[in-house]
Amino acid sequence: MFKRVLIANRGEIALRIIRALREMNIESVAVYSTADKDSLPAMTATKSICIGPAKPAESYLNQDLLIDVAQQMGCDAIHPGYGFLSENAEFARKCEENGICFIGPSWQLIEKMGDKQSAKKLMLENNVPVVMGSDDIVRSSEEAVKVAAKIGYPVIIKATAGGGGKGMRIARDEDELLKELTSAQAEAAAAFGNGDCYIEKYIEQPKHIEIQLLADKYGNVVHLGERNCSVQRHHQKLLEESPSWGLSSELRAEMGETAVRAAKAAGYNSVGTVEFIMDASGNYYFMEMNTRIQVEHPVTEMLTDIDLVREQIYIASGRKMELRQEDIEFRGNVIECRINAKGPGTVKVLHFPEGLGVRTESSLFEGCTITPFYDSMIAKIIVHDRSRIEAIRRMRRCLEELVISGVPTNIGEMYMIMNHPEFVSGNYDTSFWEKNKESIGAVDI
Numbered sequence: 001m002f003k004r005v006l007i008a009n010r011g012e013i014a015l016r017i018i019r020a021l022r023e024m025n026i027e028s029v030a031v032y033s034t035a036d037k038d039s040l041p042a043m044t045a046t047k048s049i050c051i052g053p054a055k056p057a058e059s060y061l062n063q064d065l066l067i068d069v070a071q072q073m074g075c076d077a078i079h080p081g082y083g084f085l086s087e088n089a090e091f092a093r094k095c096e097e098n099g100i101c102f103i104g105p106s107w108q109l110i111e112k113m114g115d116k117q118s119a120k121k122l123m124l125e126n127n128v129p130v131v132m133g134s135d136d137i138v139r140s141s142e143e144a145v146k147v148a149a150k151i152g153y154p155v156i157i158k159a160t161a162g163g164g165g166k167g168m169r170i171a172r173d174e175d176e177l178l179k180e181l182t183s184a185q186a187e188a189a190a191a192f193g194n195g196d197c198y199i200e201k202y203i204e205q206p207k208h209i210e211i212q213l214l215a216d217k218y219g220n221v222v223h224l225g226e227r228n229c230s231v232q233r234h235h236q237k238l239l240e241e242s243p244s245w246g247l248s249s250e251l252r253a254e255m256g257e258t259a260v261r262a263a264k265a266a267g268y269n270s271v272g273t274v275e276f277i278m279d280a281s282g283n284y285y286f287m288e289m290n291t292r293i294q295v296e297h298p299v300t301e302m303l304t305d306i307d308l309v310r311e312q313i314y315i316a317s318g319r320k321m322e323l324r325q326e327d328i329e330f331r332g333n334v335i336e337c338r339i340n341a342k343g344p345g346t347v348k349v350l351h352f353p354e355g356l357g358v359r360t361e362s363s364l365f366e367g368c369t370i371t372p373f374y375d376s377m378i379a380k381i382i383v384h385d386r387s388r389i390e391a392i393r394r395m396r397r398c399l400e401e402l403v404i405s406g407v408p409t410n411i412g413e414m415y416m417i418m419n420h421p422e423f424v425s426g427n428y429d430t431s432f433w434e435k436n437k438e439s440i441g442a443v444d445i
Contacts, residue, residue, distance in 0.1 A: 001317050002026050002077045002101065006070040007041065009081030010060060010374065013293070014041035015363045017079050020309040029073045031066065033059035035371045040363040047073060054373045060084045063091045067098050077101040077316065083375065086292040087114055103316040105270040105291050113266055113289040116160050117198045123286045126265035128258055131277070131285045133200030144181050145174055147199045154202040157181055159188030159195070165235025166191040170202055205431040206277040208232065209244055209284065211259035212300045214311055216321035217269045223256035224300045224308075225330050229275075231417065233433045238410075239417065240296040241335045242303050245388060245426025255284060262286065271297075271312040280429075295338070295377070298361055302334045302384045332384055333391040337399065337414045339379040341407050344372045348406035353398035357384040357391075370407050378409070388426065392418055416440035 030045035035054035052059035092107035159167025167188030169180035189195030228244035259274035362379035
């Protein structure tokens with residue numbers, strides 16, 4: 001087992017990892033930028049060290065510096081959290097070359113599954129359903145037009161190295177395709193250093209369903225159920241819930257088995273997530289595999305009572321997974337709301353909701369400063385209850401109790417979603433935000 005782990009991240013996920021390490025009796029090293037010098041991770045880790053200015057490229061994305069710090073601090077592993085370098089194959093490779101364990105899959109696996117087009121080919125070879133699209137990267141506008149004509153409009157352009165909605169555009173005719181292809185390539189190149197894109201048939205108003213996986217280094221793979229992530233703004237998730245309303249037990253089991261087959265085909269070994277889109281008829285298609293811990297992992301933890309971060313660390317250390325599929329129990333219903341800041345500021349008053357079945361993930365405290373340099377998510381509120389409607393009522397109560405003053409947030413919008421008839425019915429899809437943003441009083445940020 002590891003003795004000391006460097007956390008190459010910040011905010012609530014860094015704090016979440018520190019807590020897991022402390023419970024496992026493993027020392028933690030937090031790195032922080034000058035903007036995060038007074039953060040909770042910097043204050044609560046066993047050791048902490050400043051790695052540079054606020055700009056991510058000069059701190060949290062500085063691969064060589066992070067490895068140097070890990071070596072200087074005597075760390076035998078690095079946990080990347082999510083975002084930043086968590087799915088960066090080059091960083092994982094550098095860790096391996098320097099004798100440091102990257103807590104996640106191998107760099108070869110990250111590279112293989114991070115290239116969405118290569119991942120799609122692998123799925124096709126292993127009877128995992130995929131959406132029709134280009135066979136490879138689209139290298140010219142002429143090729144894009146031919147692919148779109150073959151599969152039919154609307155189509156979606158996706159960056160092969162993308163994520164979080166970056167490098168993603170929808171086109172409903174040829175003129176729009178040519179315009180959006182150029183835009184998607186430029187955005188992907190700026191965001192990921194790789195402007196390659198491919199084209200798929202766009203599934204209208206799908207549900208976004210993801211399957212949580214655990215896989216060890218000995219070929220053992222289990223799934224921990226699904227999460228419905230269909231409430232999204234510009235392809236960015238706003239809330240997640242499990243189980244997903246409307247999925248039959250048979251379809252749920254089938255999707256879980258399909259995700260396990262996908263992981264085994266890849267030779268996967270870590271925490272991971274297979275993401276599907278599902279049409280109105282219940283047909284589902286592989287979209288991508290996330291080779292890291294997810295923002296929404298607490299949903300599965302509360303549903304199954306399994307600590308995913310702990311399991312991830314155990315797997316990385318080489319421990320054989322003791323869990324078997326028949327051991328996993330799913331109890332009740334869980335909802336997670338992501339709380340986002342709409343601008344910078346200083347938190348003046350802070351009160352998180354409490355009570356039975358309530359969990360908060362955040363690194364906020366009274367007097368802390370929200371800076372403009374990083375992701376806008378500042379907290380997650382997660383609730384568990386026996387039924388879906390009871391979980392919704394509990395989340396409403398929690399959002400009523402939640403107080404974050406001094407910083408504008410989306411708390412009011414999340415509360416309105418919890419009361420919206422379409423969400424309450426459970427019969428919603430990824431078009432929910434665009435259709436209802438005015439009625440819930442939302443302002444795009």
